Amino acid sequence: MxxxxxxxxxxxxxxxxxxxxxxxxxxxxxxxxxxxxxxxxxxxxxxxxxxxxxxxxxxxxxxxxxxxxxxxxxxxxxxxxxxxxxxxxxxxxxxxxxxxxxxxxxxxxxxGTPTYPTIVNILFYGIIAGAFYFFFGGRNIVELLFSAVIGLITGVITALLGKANTNKFMVKFLCSLTACLIIFTLKSFSVVTSVDNIIIANIMTLIPGIGLTNSLRDLFVGDSVSGILRLIEVALLALAIACGYILTTFIFGGVLL
Amino acid sequence: MNYADMIIQSVTALVGTLGFGFLFNIRGKKLVFAAVGGMLAWMLFLVLEPVAESEPLRYLIVSACSTTYAEVLARILKTPATTFSIITLIPLVPGGALYQTTTAALDRNTEVFVPKLIYTIELAVALSLGIVIVTAIFRRFVHKKV
Structure with a gap:
């Protein structure tokens, strides 16, 4: 050659x-x-x-x-x-x-690989949040609906901010904050009885589960640098999600905790 | 756990995995295999309960089986094993454990926080070890061009 x-x-x-x-x-x-x-x-x-x-x-x-x-x-x-x-x-x-x-x-x-239309992805955010609400043991239809709607909202936020190239930690934080604020508001008006299952279901759509598995796999295979880079990113993303939750509990402080 | 709960969990595992399949842009019949794999993985996890009570151990077994499913399908459908290996484990992602760890940390409840944290790490490590072991076996003994 x-x-x-x-x-x-x-x-x-x-x-x-x-x-x-x-x-x-x-x-x-x-x-x-x-x-x-x-x-x-x-x-x-x-x-x-x-x-x-x-x-x-x-x-x-x-x-x-x-x-x-x-x-x-x-x-x-x-x-x-x-x-x-x-x-x-x-x-x-x-x-x-x-x-x-x-x-x-x-x-x-x-x-030019096709991707699913944004609207389909948003819809599936809602469906995933609904499915995991049941999966984690929730059995209340009203809570199921709210879980799915909150999933849709985080889907819309992710899609909008993704288009605007926003920092991904910021995206996770805002999604988690919005979801938690809505859930805690519903709780304070006694629309829903427990917040746990709805929050876990919605966290499932946000949580970087794939990133965590990828990172550990890279580490165990011997690609230590990539594994550590991914692990740090996953930890920070999880922290961003947790911050949304923490901020919400501070706002609702006296009422719930 | 009663049968109704088991069925509900299996069906919702299918729907949840399917949803992530869309988000990760899996297309065509690969999407079907991925979603069914997610359901099978969770069903296996439930069925194994009487045999192995320890959840991390079951995570390891299920993750090894899922990866085998992925590697075999990858060879049949001529696609990278990643297409199936990670997505079928979506129902096992320790989201609930992570949430409980966070709430315990917020409550300054170290008695719950430390065991929960260790437990979450155990689950995550079991999950990835299962993948790594089976992938290594396939690459060593069944290696063809993938």
Whole structure:
């Protein structure tokens, strides 16, 4: 392979790795994908170091020149369909040794991966909150309805603030604060009898459960840096959610606690 | 726990997992398998109660079984195992335990807070250990190009 081609390939591979990481792929999958692609193209010395905040790939070519390239990772949002498509693309690149214009076309295609309409996502925030209200042992129809409505409201907040690129800790805090304020208000007017199940149900839609599992998995697999980065993020997100709850209990202080 | 509660929990686990499938952009029949997996995981958790009373132990078993389900499906449907492995464990995410930990901390109730915190960590670690062990086995012995 010619040197310029290798350079162009390097840049495309990094683009793929960046998209994979930002869609929430495991770090070992990201590193393995790169190694496999370069092996398929006959680049012998390819070194990949990926974390959830940046990716570095260093190549040593046969004539001794060294090329290193790195990319900063933006915010991570789980998008399974995108990971799936990127994964198939990597497999196809290895099998068919696509050239860079072809890879480019595929990347553009994957950038247009469809997502569900925002309204559907908002609706499912409500449905999840309703389902988990029952799941955690709530059996009151009025409380179920309120749980679902509060879920819808947090869905709307997440969608609106997500469009405005708001800091994600702020988003979680505001969602949790709004949800808790509504629930405690309902409680103080005796519309609902217990707050626990509604709060837990709504926390389930906010809580970074996937982030926590991902982080521990990275740690146990040996990708310590990514694991710790994710763990800190999860802890801060959980703290942001807790702050919303704490602030609410302060506001309602004398009444309930 | 009576049968009515078990059925309600299983159905709501299905709906909840399905909901997260939408939020994480799982599409087509993969969405169906993911949601059913979530329900099966929770049913297994309930069924195992007489056998293993310890919840962290059951979390470990269920998480190992879920990951096996995910790895097998991943090979059949030619998609990364992540598609199913994490989403099927959604009903097991220790949201309730985390909430109780937080409220105990707020009440300055250290007698409840410390055991609850340890318990939450136990559940989370059991969950991820199950994934890690099974993934390692699959990668070592059944490794094909994924």
């Amino acid at each position: 010619k040197q310029e081609d290798t350079y162009r390939l390097l840049s495309k591979v990094l683009e793929i790795l960046k998209m994979m990481t930002e869609a929430g792929a495991e770090i070992y999958r990201v590193e393995e994908s790169a190694s496999r692609i370069f092996a398929a193209y006959g680049v012998k010395n390819a070194d990949v170091y990926a974390t959830t905040s940046n990716i570095i790939v260093s190549l040593e070519l046969d004539d001794g020149t060294i090329k290193t390239h790195s990319r900063r990772i933006g915010s991570i949002a789980t998008d399974i369909e995108r990971i799936d498509r990127l994964n198939s693309l990597v497999r196809r690149i290895c099998e068919q040794k696509l050239d860079t214009p072809q890879i480019d076309k595929e990347i553009e295609y994957i950038k």
